[in-house]
Amino acid sequence: MEQMQGILWVLLVYKIPREPTASRAAVWRKLKRLGALLLHDAVWVLPATPWTREQFQWLAVEIGELGGEAHLWESHLLLNGQAEALVHQFQARVEVAYQEILEDLSQEDADLVALSRKYQQVRAQDYFHSALGIQVRERLMSARGGFTS
Amino acid sequence: MKWVTWEQVGVDRIACAWLITKYIDHEAEFLFVPAGQKPLPEGAEPFDIPGVRLSHHRGHCTFYTMLREYDLRDPVLQRIARVVDEADTVQDVLLEPAATGLDVICQGIRLISPDDQVALERGRLLYDALYAQFASEPTQE
Numbered sequence: 001m002e003q004m005q006g007i008l009w010v011l012l013v014y015k016i017p018r019e020p021t022a023s024r025a026a027v028w029r030k031l032k033r034l035g036a037l038l039l040h041d042a043v044w045v046l047p048a049t050p051w052t053r054e055q056f057q058w059l060a061v062e063i064g065e066l067g068g069e070a071h072l073w074e075s076h077l078l079l080n081g082q083a084e085a086l087v088h089q090f091q092a093r094v095e096v097a098y099q100e101i102l103e104d105l106s107q108e109d110a111d112l113v114a115l116s117r118k119y120q121q122v123r124a125q126d127y128f129h130s131a132l133g134i135q136v137r138e139r140l141m142s143a144r145g146g147f148t149s
Numbered sequence: 150m151k152w153v154t155w156e157q158v159g160v161d162r163i164a165c166a167w168l169i170t171k172y173i174d175h176e177a178e179f180l181f182v183p184a185g186q187k188p189l190p191e192g193a194e195p196f197d198i199p200g201v202r203l204s205h206h207r208g209h210c211t212f213y214t215m216l217r218e219y220d221l222r223d224p225v226l227q228r229i230a231r232v233v234d235e236a237d238t239v240q241d242v243l244l245e246p247a248a249t250g251l252d253v254i255c256q257g258i259r260l261i262s263p264d265d266q267v268a269l270e271r272g273r274l275l276y277d278a279l280y281a282q283f284a285s286e287p288t289q290e
Contacts, residue, residue, distance in 0.1 A: 030239045055239060058205045065207060
């Protein structure tokens with residue numbers, strides 16, 4: 001728990017003109033693709049890694065180019081238990097997605113190509129290495145059929 | 150001429166350095182500063198640093214910006230730009246399966262290199278290889 005309190009987060013707050021809506025939507029989609037969490041409809045958060053830091057930095061530049069304004073911070077959570085709660089929120093979201101893949105895999109005509117692609121996308125957002133991810137990976141490998149070794 | 154970028158080069162900066170030496174400035178000399186350091190050294194052209202001319206623009210990587218800024222229209226380079234875009238930026242549409250692998254390999258090259266200079270030199274082989282392979286395939290863009 002103390003260890004989780006030590007986690008460093010990157011926070012992005014931004015404002016972007018209402019029009020054109022396509023720009024707003026593009027920024028939103030990127031945040032979703034990064035797997036960022038939106039807190040209180042105001043702050044987008046990701047665990048800080050060189051990669052997330054860089055991605056948020058470029059996104060902040062892009063928001064500026066689109067006529068908006070963005071602020072980017074790095075910070076620790078100070079209140080007891082909040083880091084843990086946030087990690088759980090990140091975990092819960094990827095686990096829902098992993099669970100969907102597992103369910104689809106149990107269908108007889110499962111589309112393995114699409115499901116393995118979806119697995120890769122979810123894994124890219126799996127910042128805290130959910131155990132369910134390993135299970136999905138194993139199921140995908142055994143689902144490919146043919147030779148077993 | 151001198152060129153400057155942040156330390157810990159990755160897929161985009163290795164690609165840019167390759168492009169610079171090969172197409173823009175054969176005598177290019179590269180300097181590296183810690184991420185975020187200001188001011189940048191005078192007399193050196195900065196690249197892949199937020200806010201400078203040769204940087205990400207409109208959601209595209211710096212390599213892509215360089216092709217535009219230096220008017221390089223070779224379709225093979227355009228395709229490499231697409232790969233670097235997909236490797237280095239968040240994209241909805243993914244058309245180049247080489248992108249993910251290239252990103253991982255570039256990270257690995259930095260890991261096994263004693264410094265950024267050596268990483269750029271080693272990375273050149275990758276982009277020479279990518280160029281040769283794409284040039285041998287029918288043009289797609």
